[in-house]
Amino acid sequence: MTEGIKRRGLMLVLSSPSGAGKTTLSRRLLETDSNITMSVSATTRAMRPNEVDGQDYFFVDAPKFETMAKDGAFLEHATVFGNRYGTPKKPVMDALAAGRDVLFDIDWQGTQQLKEQAREDVVSIFVLPPSREELERRLRSRAQDSEDTIQQRMAKANGEISHWPEYDYVVLNSNVVHALSQIEQILGAERARRTRLIGISEFVAQLTEG
């Protein structure tokens, strides 16, 4: 958009069971689209040797995290294996106000929290694996895993998949190139959505002044 018409950024949520190829799709999208950045979460878990504070995560201690949660500083937060994870609200809201889009790789629970806080800004996509065989193949890919572990993963995947009806769009990932193209189309369309555009009233006033 030109001519004084701007737009508010959007939050693009990609959810899927593990094994649907979402991580690859996110990485490719970040590579091809210069206007979208990954949301950086805060976490209480220990920093790993290859990680960078403020890039992979914002590493915070438990009391700091709880204070932030109490102050409403998170768009969504959750506990995984005893560690706390949360999306700080301010950097996301600043990005949206500047017309930049933010990508979220979160589950259905995080998506629900996000929608409660900023429904109009959220565009949610559920990525489905192409078949049960392919999903199982991907979940079995680490050969050292026990059958129990694999069954647990399948059960977790099934639980996640059951939430597809809560999403705006559904993309079937049979082919990465095709799925990526669909996600790019969704992003392109949502950027032209009227409710996100800023300054049209003024532009129209210029168009129609007699």
Place this chain on the structure above:
Amino acid sequence: MTEGIKRRGLMLVLSSPSGAGKTTLSRRLLETDSNITMSVSATTRAMRPNEVDGQDYFFVDAPKFETMAKDGAFLEHATVFGNRYGTPKKPVMDALAAGRDVLFDIDWQGTQQLKEQAREDVVSIFVLPPSREELERRLRSRAQDSEDTIQQRMAKANGEISHWPEYDYVVLNSNVVHALSQIEQILGAERARRTRLIGISEFVAQLTEG
């Protein structure tokens, strides 16, 4: 979509003041996208020499048109310069059920009627001209027109433009290639919208059966 997932077609509405380039955009879209066809209207006006019945319009007499209107056989209808125009409902609904999309080149009043009849199926785009100068230039293009005629056209354009807030998307036509690309993205995205997809529940059941 594959794997037994089908989708319901959609009604793509393009509205704009004359002079915004909508006719060119419609023609290009029909050329590049094989799954969308133009809606064919019924009319009571006389057939012109170069026109084909059932292709340009369904030519009907006034009593026939009134019977159709009374029977609810139109998705929308209007009177222009004493002639009646209407979109027959059945061919459109048949196309949507078969997963084909239908393009409508109608004004804000037609769009309102369409939305009253089938809100979930309608995707509406308002095309804006790039500037007042360009709009005026296009409306003045026929040199023999009187200043009164041109002023009437401008007033009509202004009236049409005032309805942009009723549309789902707004596309600024500064450049035909860019505007067409935006319309294609909207079409691609809306085709992946969850509410249009058919057979996902069954597909998900296959994915998750233990």
